[in-house]
Amino acid sequence: MMARKRVAVLISGRGSNMAALIEAAKDKTYPAEIVLVAANRPDAGGLETAKAAGLATAVVDHTKYGKDRAAFDGALQALLEQHRAELVCLAGFMRLLTADFVARWQERMLNIHPALLPSFKGLDTHARALAAGVKLHGATVHFVVPEMDSGPIIAQGAVAVHDDDDEAALSKRVLAVEHRIYPLALKLVAEGRVSVVDGRCRIAGADGPQGAMIVPAE
Numbered sequence: 001m002m003a004r005k006r007v008a009v010l011i012s013g014r015g016s017n018m019a020a021l022i023e024a025a026k027d028k029t030y031p032a033e034i035v036l037v038a039a040n041r042p043d044a045g046g047l048e049t050a051k052a053a054g055l056a057t058a059v060v061d062h063t064k065y066g067k068d069r070a071a072f073d074g075a076l077q078a079l080l081e082q083h084r085a086e087l088v089c090l091a092g093f094m095r096l097l098t099a100d101f102v103a104r105w106q107e108r109m110l111n112i113h114p115a116l117l118p119s120f121k122g123l124d125t126h127a128r129a130l131a132a133g134v135k136l137h138g139a140t141v142h143f144v145v146p147e148m149d150s151g152p153i154i155a156q157g158a159v160a161v162h163d164d165d166d167e168a169a170l171s172k173r174v175l176a177v178e179h180r181i182y183p184l185a186l187k188l189v190a191e192g193r194v195s196v197v198d199g200r201c202r203i204a205g206a207d208g209p210q211g212a213m214i215v216p217a218e
């Protein structure tokens with residue numbers, strides 16, 4: 001088997017997507033291993049989950065860097081190098097990264113967004129999806145580019161929106177999809193099966209999972 005890709009996961013909060021990645025990587029045949037979980041907030045709940053799983057954790061507290069985004073990103077970069085990370089997964093990481101940092105990790109940094117991009121970039125995606133009356137909603141894993149919630153789409157998962165959905169109910173169903181598509185997307189990338197052509201992801205290999213997941217209406 002090829003060496004597993006060394007992955008750093010960056011979080012800001014509870015880290016349920018991080019936990020899904022940790023769970024997937026417990027399988028020795030999974031092509032990636034989590035070598036670091038780092039948070040920009042010392043109180044990020046996911047840090048405890050990561051520690052309990054026996055993983056290396058770190059905090060780069062953005063408040064210590066004031067408006068100096070380059071210095072914050074520099075500290076992050078040093079940490080990633082220290083742990084010899086090869087891929088970075090943003091998982092509920094609520095900081096914008098500098099274009100320099102993003103360029104360094106081009107096609108090696110993934111993000112998960114709780115909407116079917118390019119619809120509903122930004123915050124409050126579930127409330128906005130409900131307000132718009134869309135019938136399908138979901139989540140997207142994409143490569144990170146300097147522009148927020150943009151970049152080549154690796155995987156998407158869709159759920160039906162129910163007439164009686166509120167934000168809590170819808171976000172819960174989408175979160176369950178997030179926890180399935182993030183490990184899938186990371187697997188595809190770690191296996192070297194994802195290439196970007198004209199700004200779009202192509203996934204090599206006729207068999208096995210591709211980047212689409214439609215969760216049947218329950």
Ligand code: GRF
Nearest residue numbers: 014015016017092112113114
């Ligand atoms: C997820 O919905 C993710 O898509 C969004 O922020 C939330 C983070 O949740 N960007 P968690 O920290 O992974 O539980």
